[in-house]
Amino acid sequence: MPPSKAAMTRSAILDAGSDFLRTRPFRDLTVGLLMAGTEYSRPTFYLYFNDLHGLMETLLGEVKGEIVDGARAWLSNEGNAISGLQQSLAALVEVAHEHGTILKAVADAAPSDARLERVWDTFLASFDEVVSARIAQDQAAGLTPEFDPLPVARALNRMDAGVLIQAFGSVEKAEKDKVLSAIMRIWLSTLYPFDATASLERIGD
Numbered sequence: 001m002p003p004s005k006a007a008m009t010r011s012a013i014l015d016a017g018s019d020f021l022r023t024r025p026f027r028d029l030t031v032g033l034l035m036a037g038t039e040y041s042r043p044t045f046y047l048y049f050n051d052l053h054g055l056m057e058t059l060l061g062e063v064k065g066e067i068v069d070g071a072r073a074w075l076s077n078e079g080n081a082i083s084g085l086q087q088s089l090a091a092l093v094e095v096a097h098e099h100g101t102i103l104k105a106v107a108d109a110a111p112s113d114a115r116l117e118r119v120w121d122t123f124l125a126s127f128d129e130v131v132s133a134r135i136a137q138d139q140a141a142g143l144t145p146e147f148d149p150l151p152v153a154r155a156l157n158r159m160d161a162g163v164l165i166q167a168f169g170s171v172e173k174a175e176k177d178k179v180l181s182a183i184m185r186i187w188l189s190t191l192y193p194f195d196a197t198a199s200l201e202r203i204g205d
Contacts, residue, residue: 100168
């Protein structure tokens, strides 16, 4: 079925927000400027969002959904662990390349905005438990060395966030292949050092 008029309007507002954040920070965003990028009136915004923070939470939630979908190849624990991780990281880079300016907008605003700080911290923490659980499964299977998985998961996830925001958080973006190679090398060397040579040779396959 085709999307409803309401769904199309909401999508247009979200697209306008994403477009704005490609070149300007969240602190410059107003409802008036946002809606000027659409064919709808300013009051229409409030039919779909309570405020601009709600808009940002929705944008970040959509990015999270795409990341989670892309990570299923590894998080599902089906098939080869190394190839699954490679597929998941490649999907992560694709999502960040497309939506890096949204990640940067929230991360940049968080230190001076308590609400966005909570949103950003929750976003990052939502990946920690699932990555930690997958690491524990690989440790039980003898694929990964013994260490406390949660702190390592936190470190890897925040490394990803920092690298991807720096690479794709502005209009001038870094080369996807180089970014993927860098983060993949760190993940593979950390989680699968028993097969380090073979793992690293697969980078770029």
